[in-house]
Amino acid sequence: MTARARTARLVGVAARGAVWSGSAGAALVAAHAAVNTQIWRRPPPARPVAERVSVLLPARDEAERIGACVAAVLASTDVPNLEVIVHDDASRDATGAITAAFAAADPRVALQRGAGPPDGWLGKPHACDRAAAAATGTVLVFVDADVTVEPDAVARTVGLLREAGLDLVCPYPRQEALGVLERLVQPLLQWSFLALLPLRAAERSRRGSLSAANGQLLCVDAAAYRRAGGHASVRAEVLEDLALLRAVKRAGGRGVVADGTDLAVTRMYRGAGELRDGYAKSLWAAGGGRPAASAAQLGLLGWLFVLPALAALRGSRAGLAGYLAGVAGRLVTARATRGRGWPDAAAHPVSIGALAWLTGLSWWRHRRGTLRWKGRPVH
Incomplete structure (x- = not known):
């Protein structure tokens, strides 16, 4: 056998x-997703909440959404001692005026008019910090302006926090995805933690x-929030929600993402352009702000979910099995979160490719210093 033939043979074996190992890994991930969808925490039935609850809404340029969001929160049941604080983060539209009308009509609503974040702060952490500083509740519930909660959502979320003995809980809202790029990328959010994160271990760790x-919907015990340093401790974090949970953990608390499918709904980004810019502003930070970590994450996803699909196209039975395992994992998480399962799940390798493109774009813009969101630079 010639050296070239031996090399070709070794390459083929490798x-x-x-393909075989990637396909086996994809099958394990699908099985793990199936287990997680059975054991992740779900809010209990609504019961009257005796505590004072502060619902805090950071908002910038949300005139199209803020009205529905505030109205839904005010329709909350079983929360007799409720306050709603909206921090208008120097909006350039009618966000403040719409909120002011609610505040004039309902004493539970307070409007803060912000002038924008100071140096060293990003907009959302600063808006959350200002709203939390004025809050008087023993429980703080942060709600994004593009989220619409059900009438029992606040009570059930507080019930989950207390009954599970947690310090922070994030009931994950049902995600609406309409456009092609939305349908490719948005389901990866819930798929990622249900398929890849051991939820009960994460809760204890x-x-x-x-x-x-x-x-989008984050509930935290007020005392635990302050022990962790609040949003001041994550003032410059693009992924401030994840950073806040880590701060709570460092302060000795416990927290986890939970099932909020029946509690709230949101369309996170409207259209391909908004989705592209939204993910570009933050994906560079998903690997801890380290290019090597981002590359390693994408390499792992490619090995598990793209390589088997490519091999299947060349007639590999092992590759076909791995591709089908990836699709099965997506279907399991879609069913658990009331997302669109078919035919979207069949494009799972394409979704991973779209994620890789968005991550590369995010790093490119980050390195060039051109990341912006809602008219402000993101560093």
Whole structure:
């Protein structure tokens, strides 16, 4: 056998091994997703909340959404001692005027008019910090302006926090995804923590790497929030929700993402352009702000979910099995979160490719210093 033939044979063996191992890994991930969807925490039935609850809404340029958001919160049931604080973060539209009308009509609503974040702060952490500083509740519930909660959502979220003995909980809202790029990328959010994060271990662990959070609907014990330093401790973090959970853990608390499918709904980004810019502003930070970590994460996802699909196109049975395992994992998480399962799940390798493109774009813009969101630079 010639040297070239031996090299070709070794390459073939290595390629088949990579496909087989990737396919086996994809099957394990799908099985793990199935387990997680059965054991992740779900809010209990609503009961009257005796505590004072502060619902805090950071908002900038949200005139199209803030009205529905505030109205839904004010329709909350079983929360007799409720206050709603909206921090208008120097909006350039009618966000403040719309909120002011609610405040004039309902004494539970307070409007803060902010002038924007000072040096060293990003906009959302600063808005959350200012709202929390004025809050008088023993429980703080942060709600994004593009989220619409059900009438029992606040009571059930507080019930979950207290009954589970947690310090912070993020019930994950049902995500609406309409456009092609939205349908490719948005489901990866819930898939990522359900498929890849051991939720119960993450809940008990103090390790920051074992964490998942979502600031769209985030409930935290007020005392634990202050022990952790509040949003001041994460003032410059693009992924401030995840950073806040890690701060709570460092302060001795416990927190986890939970099932909020029946509690709230949101369309995070409207259209391909908004989604592109939204993910570009933050994906560079998903690997801890380290390019090597981002590359390693994408390499792992490619090995597990893209390589088997490519091998299947070349007639590999092992690759086909791995591709189908990836699709099965997506279907399991879609069913658990009331997302669109079919045919979207069949494009799972394409979704991973879209994520890689967005991550690369995020790093490119970050290195060039051109990241912006809602008219402000993101560093």
